Amino acid sequence: MEIQDKKVIVVGGASGMGRATAELLHQRGAQVAILDREGSDGPAVAASLDGWFFPVEVTDFELTEQALQAAVDALGGLHVTVTTAGGGYPGGRTLSKDGPHSLDLFRKTMDLNVIATFNICRLSAAHMARNEPEDEERGVLINTSSIAAFEGQIGQVAYSAAKAAIAGMMLTMARDLGAVGIRALAIAPSLFDTGIIAKVPPERIAPLVAGNAFPVRMGRPSEYAKLAAAIVENPMLNGQCLRLDAGMRFSPK
Secondary structure, three states, rough: OOOOOOOOEOOOOHHHHHHHHHHHHHHHOOOOEEEEOOOHHHHHHHHHHHOOOEOEEEHHHHHHHHHHHHHHHHOOOOEEEEEEEOOOOEOOOOOEEOOOOHHHHHHHHHHHHHHHHHHHHHHHHHHOOOOOOOOEEEEEEEEEOHHHHHOOOEEEHHHHHHHHHHHHHHHHHHHHHHOOEEEEEEEEEEHHHOOOOHHOOOOHHHHHOOOOOOOOOOOHHHHHHHHHHHHHHHOOOOEEEEEEEOOOOOOOO
């Protein structure tokens, strides 16, 4: 799918990998709407892209549906949805000296990542299915997993399960949506220079990335954006979770 003139929604587009993706797709000629939390830099980012901002909390599933509809109405359609919203709450072991892992915390992690991602995908697909096909293609869904889905560390059981679920949905979702010409993929980043990680002192980052094959550093938001753009443009990419990790493999701790 050509990026030029496409209608794009980036959920979590006010900062980090989402912002970088919104900026790159805009540079390539797309119209972009940003969905992110109230109080984020979303309005300023949207303004810089001649786009739109709609406040949303992705765990408010009804509000998400309303915000997504408003964004589609503003754009006049939808071809690409990128969701980078999500993350983790304070981690915990399945069983620690304080007792079993909090079930409420596990559910919250699932809501923030798995349920929110699926909700955005199902709603986006319904809008994309109305498009006139371009070389038989109507839309692209790009989601965000993590390499923690494959080698989660001690204390990451909820986060790992959530990110593994996102990765695990992609092939089935792609098969579900193949008949209407919609692709579904996820990107699994390693440590990227965003959010909380961006505030960690360099001396603490060095041992975390020491096991990278190359480059031996954190990922840059622009590198996530470049992969997202490549996904949009290459119709043979579908139904999988692509690692973006410089050859990193998490150790148990």
